[in-house]
Amino acid sequence: MTDFKLDNNYKAIVIGGSAGSFQGIDRILSNLPDNFPLPIIMCLHRLKHVRNGFVEALSIKSTMEIVEPYDKQPIKKGKVYLAPSNYHMSTELGNYFSLSTEDMINNSRPAIDITLGSAAYVYRNKLIGILLSGANRDGGLGMKHIKDKGGMTIVQEPSECMIDTKPKAALNLTTIDHVLKIDEIVMFFKQLHKQYK
Amino acid sequence: MKEIDIADLKKITEVVKSKYKYDFTNYAMSSFKRRVSRILEMNSMTIESLMRKLNEPSFLDDFLNEITVNVTEMFRDPSFWRVLRDDIIPGILLNHQKIRIWHAGCSSGEEVFSMAIMLKEMDLLDNATLIATDLDTSILERARKGEYNLKNMELNEKNYIRYQGVSNLKDYYKEVNGKAVMDRSLVENVSFRKHDLVNGEVFNKFDLVLCRNVMIYFNQTLQNEVLKKFHESLFKYGYLAIGSKESLIWCDIANKFIVVNNEEKIYKKIKD
Numbered sequence: 001m002t003d004f005k006l007d008n009n010y011k012a013i014v015i016g017g018s019a020g021s022f023q024g025i026d027r028i029l030s031n032l033p034d035n036f037p038l039p040i041i042m043c044l045h046r047l048k049h050v051r052n053g054f055v056e057a058l059s060i061k062s063t064m065e066i067v068e069p070y071d072k073q074p075i076k077k078g079k080v081y082l083a084p085s086n087y088h089m090s091t092e093l094g095n096y097f098s099l100s101t102e103d104m105i106n107n108s109r110p111a112i113d114i115t116l117g118s119a120a121y122v123y124r125n126k127l128i129g130i131l132l133s134g135a136n137r138d139g140g141l142g143m144k145h146i147k148d149k150g151g152m153t154i155v156q157e158p159s160e161c162m163i164d165t166k167p168k169a170a171l172n173l174t175t176i177d178h179v180l181k182i183d184e185i186v187m188f189f190k191q192l193h194k195q196y197k
Numbered sequence: 198m199k200e201i202d203i204a205d206l207k208k209i210t211e212v213v214k215s216k217y218k219y220d221f222t223n224y225a226m227s228s229f230k231r232r233v234s235r236i237l238e239m240n241s242m243t244i245e246s247l248m249r250k251l252n253e254p255s256f257l258d259d260f261l262n263e264i265t266v267n268v269t270e271m272f273r274d275p276s277f278w279r280v281l282r283d284d285i286i287p288g289i290l291l292n293h294q295k296i297r298i299w300h301a302g303c304s305s306g307e308e309v310f311s312m313a314i315m316l317k318e319m320d321l322l323d324n325a326t327l328i329a330t331d332l333d334t335s336i337l338e339r340a341r342k343g344e345y346n347l348k349n350m351e352l353n354e355k356n357y358i359r360y361q362g363v364s365n366l367k368d369y370y371k372e373v374n375g376k377a378v379m380d381r382s383l384v385e386n387v388s389f390r391k392h393d394l395v396n397g398e399v400f401n402k403f404d405l406v407l408c409r410n411v412m413i414y415f416n417q418t419l420q421n422e423v424l425k426k427f428h429e430s431l432f433k434y435g436y437l438a439i440g441s442k443e444s445l446i447w448c449d450i451a452n453k454f455i456v457v458n459n460e461e462k463i464y465k466k467i468k469d
Binding site for chain 2: 071090
């Protein structure tokens with residue numbers, strides 16, 4: 001088993017994905033160890049006019065509670081946050097979310113670059129960014145911001161992706177610390193959890 | 198490009214505040230920063246050149262227009278408009294014959310036209326007084342004109358169909374030179390006014406205040422101040438509608454309102 005050489009200084013995990021990432025996300029969330037010590041902030045591309053149902057679908061198997069945050073909702077450890085449909089979701093200094101309806105980026109709202117970039121700004125080198133399968137390059141730039149601030153970067157192994165545009169965009173733009181299959185990401189979460197015991 | 202830091206943003210807000218009395222100090226940081234960086238990119242400017250430019254009063258309108266977010270849709274969240282039509286407006290009519298509505302932060306006017314269409318289809322347009330405000334004069338001008346890109350009408354029409362209006366959105370506009378020009382009679386009685394939620398005074402009493410996806414650009418401190426003004430601007434038992442992902446939970450004034458519809462975030466003032 002890979003040793004990821006982790007410590008317990010991380011404050012948050014941020015995950016981006018779109019087409020073909022649902023099953024991977026589902027597997028990660030259903031295998032999270034109990035009392036996982038960090039907030040998990042997710043931005044997944046989704047239908048703009050369907051407000052409900054996504055949280056419910058992901059919640060069926062998830063071991064952690066999944067919430068679509070309201071504007072200015074505080075970020076707490078042990079919760080999974082999902083960017084709501086038709087809003088961009090940013091983290092703010094002071095550890096809360098803010099939402100916005102700014103223009104779409106790469107045809108996306110929520111845009112992964114916004115969620116990842118703002119989290120990089122707030123959590124700096126205490127952030128882990130994970131970019132999964134997806135059909136456009138949204139998320140690549142966000143991963144670069146995370147790396148530039150000293151955070152850890154992980155992408156899904158392109159050969160395992162239904163569409164590998166996202167991970168490849170990130171690999172082209174910045175240094176990626178780990179290129180992992182979903183099963184390895186599950187292992188990564190377990191190793192990380194052990195650091196906080 | 199060099200990343201904008203908090204000190205840069207502070208310099209900008211200070212100059213705008215001292216010179217023009219607009220106060221962006223308590224705007225939500227992440228979106229404000231993105232707006233500033235967008236202005237820099239669009240004009241190929243540095244922070245320093247933006248600061249210089251801000252000393253020219255003629256640049257202020259452009260600045261206000263770009264710093265505020267003007268992305269909106271007609272009948273955004275169709276289910277919200279159904280609740281308005283089926284529950285809220287009939288509720289107001291129990292107490293008042295005339296309906297007084299304030300669109301706070303009306304941007305390019307899509308929400309105002311949606312309201313006018315809804316009221317017209319309910320045969321209530323003549324019973325309603327609508328006031329639509331924004332701090333950005335150029336966007337108010339666009340709202341007054343009611344001309345939209347045809348490209349945007351696709352989404353607006355989809356929303357209208359989901360709203361289940363009695364007609365067809367096409368009945369309310371004409372295509373002229375590649376633009377959708379809205380039927381002027383819809384907004385004949387709408388008063389479009391310049392008003393800044395941050396510094397502006399309370400100016401009237403209303404049965405319904407709509408401020409959807411506007412306060413998301415403010416921090417909690419400013420949200421509290423603005424909500425106080427909305428509270429003052431409402432008749433007792435008047436309604437406040439905010440965006441579907443906004444909440445009064447963290448606000449000082451929450452106990453003076455009750456939730457009427459949690460899914461659509463419609464509140465009712467119950468205490469003065």
